[in-house]
Amino acid sequence: MSEFIWPVRVYYEDTDSGGVVYHSMYLNFMERARTEWLRSLHLEQDDIINEHGIMFVVRSVAIDYLKPALFNDALIVQSSLKKLGKVSLVFEQVIMRQGCDQNKDEILTKAIVKVASLNVNQKKPAAMPEAVYNRFVHHSKKD
C-alpha cells in the first residue's frame, strides 16, 4: 500500500530542556500527517463532521522511540494505511530525520495508530460515510 509523506520542521516549541523533541509531540506530528493524508484525498475532517455527523478519534497508539529528533531538524512522517474497517483505520507511521541523501535518512520513531469513526452526537462508534470509505478503498487499491 502506498505511503504518504509529510514534512515537519522542529521548532523550539517542540523541544524540551533535555535538548530533544518532547516525547508526546511525535503524536502531534503524526496527527498532522494523517490530517494531510485525508486532505490529499480531498477529505476535510470539518466537512465530514458537518455533512455526515462523523468524527475520527484516536483509539490507541503504540509508539517506539528509537532516536531523538533535535531542534531545527527537517523530519518526514511516512504514513500507510494498514487496515481498513467500516468503523476503524489502522496506520503505521514512521518519523525520519532527513539526511543529505535518501540513504542517510534515519528512523527516529515508529508507531501503530488505531483511529475510530464516531457519531458526533452520541460519541459512539459508527460506520464512516460510504463516500469516505470508498475513497480509502480506492486509495488502497491504487498501490
Next chain:
Amino acid sequence: MSEFIWPVRVYYEDTDSGGVVYHSMYLNFMERARTEWLRSLHLEQDDIINEHGIMFVVRSVAIDYLKPALFNDALIVQSSLKKLGKVSLVFEQVIMRQGCDQNKDEILTKAIVKVASLNVNQKKPAAMPEAVYNRFVHHSKKD
C-alpha cells in the same frame, strides 16, 4: 484589591531546548490561574456557557519576560482584577519563582491580560450574566 495565588510546577513539557520555560507557556499558566480564580468564586466556565450562553475570551496580552523559569521550578501566579466592565475584565498577573522564604521570591514575568465576554453563538461581545458580574463586584469590594 485582593490577589489570587495559584501554584504551578514546571514539567519537561513546559521547557524548550534553550533550557527554560517556552515563552508562550506563561500564557497557559496565567490562564490556569484565571480559571482557578473563577473556581474560587464558585464560577465554572462550562456552566456559564451552558446556562447563560456567555464565554470569556482573551482580547489582548502585554507580557514582559524578566527572568526565565526552569525545569522543576515551583512557581506562583499572582492575579488581580484591575478593571471590571460589563463586557470585559482586565487582569494583572505576575509569575514568581518561590524562594526558601517570601523575601526570596523572584519576579519572572508580568502581564496585563484583557478578557472579553462573548455571546457563544454569534461570537459577539455581550454583557456577562448579572450574577457573574455581581460576584466580581462583591469580590472586589472585599479587599
Next chain:
Amino acid sequence: MSEFIWPVRVYYEDTDSGGVVYHSMYLNFMERARTEWLRSLHLEQDDIINEHGIMFVVRSVAIDYLKPALFNDALIVQSSLKKLGKVSLVFEQVIMRQGCDQNKDEILTKAIVKVASLNVNQKKPAAMPEAVYNRFVHHSKKD
C-alpha cells in the same frame, strides 16, 4: 506494588475543538505523574542529571483511549512501577475521572510506559545510579 496517585485538572490548553482532551496530552499528564512519583521518593531529575550524569527518557508507550476527558474535569493519574531493571523502568499508568465517590471513578485511559536511563553525554543506555535504584527497590518492597 503500591500505586502513586497524582491529580490533574483539565484546562482549555489541554482540549481541542473536538471538545475533549487532545490525545497526546495524556502522555504529558502521565509524565507529570512520574515526575511527582520521583519527587515523592525525594528524587529530582535535575539533581540526578547534575550529580550522576544520568537522565530518564521514554522508550515506548502503548496507550488505549477508552473515554474522553473533558474541560474542567478533575482527573487522577494512578502510576505503578511494574518492572525494574538496571537501565529501565516499566510503568502502568491509568487516568481516571474522579466521581462524587470512589465507586463513581471512571477509567479513561490506560498505558504501559517504558523508561530508560541514559548517559547524558553519550545518550547511550547506562545503569541508573545505585542510590536511585535502591530507592526504587525499597519503594517496591514496601508494598
Next chain:
Amino acid sequence: MSEFIWPVRVYYEDTDSGGVVYHSMYLNFMERARTEWLRSLHLEQDDIINEHGIMFVVRSVAIDYLKPALFNDALIVQSSLKKLGKVSLVFEQVIMRQGCDQNKDEILTKAIVKVASLNVNQKKPAAMPEAVYNRFVHHSKKD
C-alpha cells in the same frame, strides 16, 4: 521594510474546546515565522549558539486578538523587522486567514515582539555577532 511571509496550517492540537485556536498558540506560530525568517537569511539559531555563544530570547510581546482562527484554516504570518539594535530586534507580526483571493485575507491577530540577544553562558544581554547583525542591516536596506 520588506515583509516575510510564512504559512501555518491549523491542526487539532492548536485548537481548544471553545472551537478556536488556543490564544497562546499564536505566539508559537509567530516564533515559527521568526525562525524561518532567520533561515531565509541563511541563519540557523543552533549554529549561532554553537559558533558565537549567542542566543535570541523573547523579551516582551504585546498581542491583540481580533478574530479567532479555526481548525483547518490556512494562515499566513507576516513578519517585519521594525527596529534593529546591537542587542535587540523588534518585530511586527500579523496573522491572517487566507481568503480565496488576496482581497479576502482577514487579519486575525497582531503583535509587537521584542527579542534580545543573550550570552548563552551568563544569560546576560550581549551584542549579537557582527556577521548576523550585518545580515539584518543588509536585509533591511534591500527594501
